[in-house]
Amino acid sequence: MTRKYTAQCACGAVKFGFNTDPDFVANCHCLDCKRASGGEAATFFGVPEDDFTLTSGNPKARRYIAESGKALERNFCPDCGSRLFTSNLESFPGLVFVMLGSLDRPELIAPKLEMFTKRRLKWARPLDLPQFDSMPG
Numbered sequence: 001m002t003r004k005y006t007a008q009c010a011c012g013a014v015k016f017g018f019n020t021d022p023d024f025v026a027n028c029h030c031l032d033c034k035r036a037s038g039g040e041a042a043t044f045f046g047v048p049e050d051d052f053t054l055t056s057g058n059p060k061a062r063r064y065i066a067e068s069g070k071a072l073e074r075n076f077c078p079d080c081g082s083r084l085f086t087s088n089l090e091s092f093p094g095l096v097f098v099m100l101g102s103l104d105r106p107e108l109i110a111p112k113l114e115m116f117t118k119r120r121l122k123w124a125r126p127l128d129l130p131q132f133d134s135m136p137g
């Protein structure tokens, strides 16, 4: 079955896909995203669990307790270490959060908001999008 969006890790061992056009697409500047992604911010979006399909490989899941005190599982490729998606989020049941950079065509999805802007580093310029000091809502 062809899926609208396909994604993979850097070495190509893990592949997945989905059809949903995500509503929630965040550029998050929180310290947790900095550390976990290795960059100034992480861009990720929510896809319904039942639309998310692993098509190749065996990503490894690691349980983690976020700053909010809620658990989640970070999934990465055990061969190349690429961070791919986050699942079993206590805060967002039924959603998988996909890291934008894992998409085969990352240009197809763009952030719709920026969050944890209080943690944005001085050299990073705000995007022309709704800005949230911490979590939106």
Ligand SMILES: [Zn+2]
Residues within 6 Å of the ligand: 009, 010, 011, 012, 013, 014, 077, 078, 079, 080, 081, 082
């Ligand atoms: Zn890999």
Ligand SMILES: [Zn+2]
Residues within 6 Å of the ligand: 028, 029, 030, 031, 032, 033, 034, 042, 116
């Ligand atoms: Zn974050």
